[in-house]
């Protein structure tokens with residue numbers, strides 16, 4: 068029995084060349100990559116936080132600053148409340 072290679076998860080025929088940075092689906096070529104985006108509703112972009120506007124960037128920076136000051140729990144709680152207003 069041949070050793071199993073990591074195959075394209077879309078066509079299941081060819082060995083994969085690409086791995087989607089977002090959903091980690093393996094694809095063999097650009098066509099399969101496009102297909103996976105439709106199938107899994109993936110945009111193929113790595114987004115650990117959805118950043119749609121500059122204000123979100125500021126929020127992210129603010130959060131990292133607050134995380135750095137993690138000993139101040141109360142302020143982080145306040146920030147989480149703020150975040151819940153901002154995020155959709």
Ligand SMILES: [Zn+2]
Pocket residue numbers: 075076077078079080081094095096099
């Ligand atoms: Zn393929």
Ligand SMILES: [Zn+2]
Pocket residue numbers: 087088089090091092103104107109110111
């Ligand atoms: Zn993907």
